[in-house]
Amino acid sequence: MPKQRLSIRRYNFHEEKSHQFYSIAEQVFNYGSPWTEDQYEETLARDMLVFFVAEIDNRLIGYIGGQLLFSEGEIYILAVSEDFQKQRVAYHLLERFKEECEEQGIRTIFLEVRKSNQVAQRFYEKNLFKEISVRKNYYNKPVEDALIMRYIMRKKEGRE
Template sequence: MINKFEIKEMTTDYIDGVMVVENLSFKIPWSRQAFVDEITTNDMAIYFVALCNEQVIGYGGMWKIFDEGHITNIAVHPEFRRCGAASGIIERILEISETKGVKSLTLEVRKSNAAAQNLYGKYGFKSEGIRKGYYSDTGEDALIMWKHGI
């Protein structure tokens, strides 16, 4: 288990490492180009990486849309889960949200992903709805979670 990592803004320099985490974490991963586009051309997007010895061990990001934020994804390399990296990413997203005037944050999480739901709950996110059949790989429902009063 590690106890030292740092959270930095994602740049294209980190895309190779992000893709390793992405491919290990999701059955239907985002493409390399999707990440490049997010951080180079999407003015709403804000992404971070968690690094341990300059290796990408996790990443996460959000879109800022007026005074709301939508957390698009958070993932941590399987070998580094439960070391605090996801918490560090969430905390950085909350910090940047506050400085940029975001009043509420939302995200979707698999109904079966109790660990992620508990983590988000620790930061004040509450389930406020369901998106039926949201995940195309399995047809699983997503819980819609919100945190108000950032």
């Protein structure tokens, strides 16, 4: 994948791409999309949430989204179309989310991941997230524990 074609940008909550978000999630999550298409529509319309999209030639291929509140951020979802996995798209989305956190003064980022999702856990661990807790029976369809992971923002040189 030539890097010049990949673009990461902030999602505008006025865009109406909930169906595309849902389609990617339905394709890539082991148990289908964690949200319904209506939930995507409602979530993406909330301007207080932060979503970034990855596109190639204006085609949505992945996204990351969550909330930034006071000094903490939370990643709600990260998904990349199967055709573009293992090409560092998720890494670039995560880095862009971290940059936004840095700009907003966020110090810690949290997320939940299914206990059985070893691929996601390894990805987050490679990106310096650490498991800090377990939420029993957090997920349904099927019922499963969630691992809570945390990333602590690094201080940049010259920043106190």
